[in-house]
Each structure stands twice: as structure tokens, then as C-alpha cells.
Amino acid sequence: MTVGPITTVFILGGARSGKSRFAESLVVSSGLNRHYLATGRAWDEEMQARIAQHRADRGPSWTTHEEPLDLVGKLAAIDGEDRVVLIDCLTLWVTNLMMEQRDMAGEFLALADYLPRAKARLVFVSNEVGLGIVPDNRMARDFRDHAGRLHQMIAAKAAEVYFIAAGLPLKMKG
Amino acid sequence: MTVGPITTVFILGGARSGKSRFAESLVVSSGLNRHYLATGRAWDEEMQARIAQHRADRGPSWTTHEEPLDLVGKLAAIDGEDRVVLIDCLTLWVTNLMMEQRDMAGEFLALADYLPRAKARLVFVSNEVGLGIVPDNRMARDFRDHAGRLHQMIAAKAAEVYFIAAGLPLKMKG
Amino acid sequence: MTVGPITTVFILGGARSGKSRFAESLVVSSGLNRHYLATGRAWDEEMQARIAQHRADRGPSWTTHEEPLDLVGKLAAIDGEDRVVLIDCLTLWVTNLMMEQRDMAGEFLALADYLPRAKARLVFVSNEVGLGIVPDNRMARDFRDHAGRLHQMIAAKAAEVYFIAAGLPLKMKG
Numbered sequence: 001m002t003v004g005p006i007t008t009v010f011i012l013g014g015a016r017s018g019k020s021r022f023a024e025s026l027v028v029s030s031g032l033n034r035h036y037l038a039t040g041r042a043w044d045e046e047m048q049a050r051i052a053q054h055r056a057d058r059g060p061s062w063t064t065h066e067e068p069l070d071l072v073g074k075l076a077a078i079d080g081e082d083r084v085v086l087i088d089c090l091t092l093w094v095t096n097l098m099m100e101q102r103d104m105a106g107e108f109l110a111l112a113d114y115l116p117r118a119k120a121r122l123v124f125v126s127n128e129v130g131l132g133i134v135p136d137n138r139m140a141r142d143f144r145d146h147a148g149r150l151h152q153m154i155a156a157k158a159a160e161v162y163f164i165a166a167g168l169p170l171k172m173k174g
Numbered sequence: 175m176t177v178g179p180i181t182t183v184f185i186l187g188g189a190r191s192g193k194s195r196f197a198e199s200l201v202v203s204s205g206l207n208r209h210y211l212a213t214g215r216a217w218d219e220e221m222q223a224r225i226a227q228h229r230a231d232r233g234p235s236w237t238t239h240e241e242p243l244d245l246v247g248k249l250a251a252i253d254g255e256d257r258v259v260l261i262d263c264l265t266l267w268v269t270n271l272m273m274e275q276r277d278m279a280g281e282f283l284a285l286a287d288y289l290p291r292a293k294a295r296l297v298f299v300s301n302e303v304g305l306g307i308v309p310d311n312r313m314a315r316d317f318r319d320h321a322g323r324l325h326q327m328i329a330a331k332a333a334e335v336y337f338i339a340a341g342l343p344l345k346m347k348g
Numbered sequence: 349m350t351v352g353p354i355t356t357v358f359i360l361g362g363a364r365s366g367k368s369r370f371a372e373s374l375v376v377s378s379g380l381n382r383h384y385l386a387t388g389r390a391w392d393e394e395m396q397a398r399i400a401q402h403r404a405d406r407g408p409s410w411t412t413h414e415e416p417l418d419l420v421g422k423l424a425a426i427d428g429e430d431r432v433v434l435i436d437c438l439t440l441w442v443t444n445l446m447m448e449q450r451d452m453a454g455e456f457l458a459l460a461d462y463l464p465r466a467k468a469r470l471v472f473v474s475n476e477v478g479l480g481i482v483p484d485n486r487m488a489r490d491f492r493d494h495a496g497r498l499h500q501m502i503a504a505k506a507a508e509v510y511f512i513a514a515g516l517p518l519k520m521k522g
Contacts, residue, residue: 010514012513014302014304014322015318015319016318016319016323016326046312128362128513129306129307129308130306130362130365131306131363131476131477131479131480132307132477132480133306133477133480133483134363135307138394140307144307145363148363148364151514152514152515155514155516156515161516165325165337166186166302166326166328166329166335166346167329170337170344170346170518172513172514172516172518173516188479189479189482189489189493190492190493190496190497190500191478191496220486303480303482305480306479307480314481318481339476339499339520340358340360340476341503342509342520342521344511344518344520
């Protein structure tokens with residue numbers, strides 16, 4: 001088993017940009033035990049189908065966890081030097097926190113504070129959502145703001161940051 | 175006439191990012207015979223005016239073709255070692271295929287399979303549409319998914335991939 | 349006081365991408381006298397709160413100006429070799445011009461023509477808004493087109509252009 005340096009990687013990209021696939025390739029090439037932490041809730045059939053498809057695509061060598069809200073608690077529970085955790089994705093976590101009317105700034109700070117304490121390698125995936133027209137409704141604007149602030153915090157702590165478009169990674173840090 | 179290597183180039187960018195102009199500059203500098211393949215349908219006056227303006231901007235040294243659906247068939251029909259074809263754009267082709275309820279995966283695969291067989295240099299232009307807020311309606315979400323998957327397929331086959339913003343190219347591959 | 353070369357810098361990014369903060373860091377590191385030119389109008393409480401927060405974040409070492417429409421006139425009025433002006437942001441200026449039904453092409457050209465004549469260093473910030481789904485309404489599409497054209501013009505004149513995502517700058521020119 002090849003154990004690489006313990007670092008946080010942050011992968012940002014648009015819808016269907018290939019960011020999850022790129023994240024999975026980093027996980028596989030790390031040689032560490034593979035853990036997948038899904039933050040999404042399967043609200044409807046469209047979402048259920050996507051989740052099932054992703055799980056099938058990854059195959060049986062992954063341990064899958066689901067946690068829509070307590071991201072830090074779950075990461076601490078499954079922490080370990082021999083593993084890598086792919087967190088997919090931060091934007092769904094933000095959505096869940098907003099629906100539960102959590103203290104966003106507090107939750108983000110707790111996650112940022114946790115990162116240097118993690119023993120596992122962490123690979124975060126998130127959707128860039130701030131490059132279109134300003135949304136009509138306040139909630140969507142708030143969501144963009146929360147996601148953007150969280151992305152800045154994670155990118156500041158990460159050892160490597162990639163922007164993905166058309167399946168191709170562009171290294172922005174590291 | 176300078177005949178460069180026969181390769182596929184993929185140019186991705188936002189609305190009014192200057193991606194068509196950059197594509198045209200690549201075509202002109204290739205020294206090959208210039209062909210323009212428009213995939214857009216002129217549904218209304220707004221669209222007609224845009225198409226006419228683009229055509230006037232390119233000037234008379236280009237041969238213009240129009241094909242909203244059978245992209246591979248048209249590319250094969252106008253193929254040749256002495257020419258370069260600018261396909262503008264893939265997102266409009268995706269729109270047309272969706273309206274005709276075609277088998278998207280099959281169409282995309284046929285195009286990807288064609289690329290290595292082309293004798294002409296091919297320069298594809300497309301709009302990145304996946305970096306805003308998740309759209310409210312299902313059709314727009316499906317469109318983002320289709321466009322994103324196609325972009326990944328074309329980028330994987332292309333020799334060079336550029337992301338364009340504010341008229342400036344950022345090389346992502348090649 | 350460190351007086352750097354007199355150049356125009358253009359910083360493009362999404363919502364909450366950290367573009368204003370990056371622009372401010374360039375201004376501070378220039379060693380020049382700091383001027384802030386706000387183009388936004390405080391239409392509602394949400395906007396007022398954002399403006400007040402930004403002003404508080406910058407602190408008292410900045411001279412703040414407000415000008416929603418006559419950008420060239422204001423830049424000429426506060427011009428000087430000992431200073432740097434952060435213009436935040438071009439997209440709000442475009443919005444204001446559209447609301448007043450100004451001649452957009454004429455306004456953009458006047459700004460582009462002014463840039464080489466400025467004695468102050470100019471740091472422009474703007475939102476990239478063209479990377480999402482095509483908006484439903486005509487005005488939003490026109491806005492995207494105007495913003496995209498202006499971005500290309502400013503980027504062509506600028507000595508340095510940065511694309512910002514997750515707080516990280518990606519140099520596209522310079």
C-alpha cells in the first residue's frame with residue numbers, strides 16, 4: 001500500500017464536469033482504503049437514480065457512508081491514517097444546512113477547524129454555482145453566497161485545489 | 175499553404191466570451207480551406223440577426239454549411255485533408271437533438287467515434303452552461319447533463335482544449 | 349511609498365469568489381493611495397447591508413467614491429499618479445446603464461479609450477455571468493451579452509487579467 005502525504009484536496013467544477021470521476025481517480029491512485037461520504041438526500045426518484053448510478057459506477061471496493069448534516073462528526077467517526085474519504089459534495093451539504101436553518105457560519109468554521117486535525121486524506125467535491133446570472137429569488141442568492149464563502153474557506157485550507165471543466169483538471173493551488 | 179497537423183480542437187466558454195472569435199483565429203492561422211458548420215436553427219428574429227451578423231463578420235473566404243441534426247453525416251460529406259471545419263456550436267446541436275427526442279448517448283458516441291477518422295481539422299465550439307445555480311425545470315437540468323457529458327467526450331478525444339473567458343484562452347489540454 | 353508600474357488590472361470571477369478581496373490585496377500591496385469607486389446603487393436593504401459591510405471590511409485607509417453611471421468622468425476627476433482606484437464592479441455599472449437605456453457600445457468604447465490615458469493604476473472587478481443556462485428573459489440575455497462584450501474590451505486593454513474561483517487567482521494574461 002502506497003501511503004501518500006495526508007492532505008486535503010478540493011475539487012470544484014460545474015454540473016457534469018467530471019469532478020466526481022476526477023476525485024475518484026485521486027482516491028484510487030492514493031492506494032489508501034476508500035471511503036465515500038455522500039451528503040445528498042434522495043428526495044425524489046431523479047435523485048435516487050443518480051445516487052444509485054454513482055454507487056454502481058464506483059464498485060465494491062468503496063465503503064459508502066451517508067450524512068446530510070453532521071459532516072464533522074461523521075468525518076471524525078471514520079477517521080484513520082490508512083484511509084481516504086471522498087466527500088461528495090459540499091453544495092448538497094450547504095443545501096441541507098439551509099433547509100434545517102442551521103448557523104451556516106458556525107458550521108463552516110467547524111469544518112475548516114477540523115481539517116488540520118484529520119488523520120485521513122480528505123477529498124472534497126463541490127459545484128461552482130456562482131458564474132451565471134444573479135438568481136431571481138433570495139434563497140438561491142443566499143445559497144450562492146454560502147457556497148462561495150465555504151469554497152473560499154476550504155480552498156484556503158486545502159493543499160491542492162482543482163477546477164474541472166469538460167473532465168479536465170486545472171490546478172489552482174498546490 | 176501551411177498545412178498543420180490534423181487534429182481536433184475543442185473550445186469551451188461562456189456567453190459572449192469571445193470563443194467563436196478565438197476559434198476563427200485558429201482556423202485562419204491554420205492556412206487550410208475554411209469551412210463553417212452552423213448547427214443553430216433561426217427560430218426567431220433575435221437568432222436570425224445573430225447568425226447574419228456572425229456570417230458578415232467572418233467574410234467571404236469561408237464556405238458556410240448548416241446542419242442542425244446530422245452532424246457526423248455533414249462532417250463526412252465535407253471532409254478533406256485540405257480543410258478545417260469550425261463547428262459552432264455543440265450546445266445548439268444538443269438543443270436540436272433534445273427537441274427531436276433523439277437518442278443522446280448514441281448520437282454523442284457516433285460523433286466521438288467519427289473524430290479519429292476525420293481527414294479535416296475540426297474545431298468545435300461549445301458553451302459551458304453548468305456553472306450557475308441548478309435550473310428549476312427538468313429539461314434545463316437534462317440539457318446541462320447532456321452538454322456536460324458531450325463536453326467530456328469531445329475533450330477526451332481532442333488534441334487541444336481551451337477554456338475562454340473575457341476573450342482570453344486558457345489551455346486545458348495539449 | 350512603493351510606486352509600481354501604472355497598469356490596468358482586470359479581475360473576473362463569480363459570486364462570492366473572493367474577487368473583491370483579491371483586488372483589495374493588489375491595491376494594498378501597490379503602496380499607492382487607495383481609492384474605491386463603487387458603481388452599485390443601494391436599491392434595497394439587502395444591497396445596503398452588503399455595501400456597508402464591504403466598506404467596514406476595507407477600513408479607514410480608503411477614500412470611497414460612488415458613481416453609478418459616469419464612470420469615465422469620475423475616473424478622470426480622481427485621477428493621479430500617486431493613486432490606485434479599485435472599480436467595484438463593472439457588472440453593476442452595466443446594470444445601471446441598461447436601466448437608463450444608455451448607448452451601451454458608446455459607453456464601453458469611451459471607457460476602453462480612457463484606459464491608456466489614466467495616470468492612476470486601475471483595478472477593475474467584474475462578475476462572470478455567462479457560464480450558466482441561457483436565461484429565460486430577453487433582458488437577462490442582453491445583460492449577459494453586454495457584460496461579455498465589455499469584459500472582452502477591458503481584458504484586451506488590461507496588462508493583467510485574473511480569473512478568481514474559491515478565492516484563488518488564475519492568471520489569464522500578464
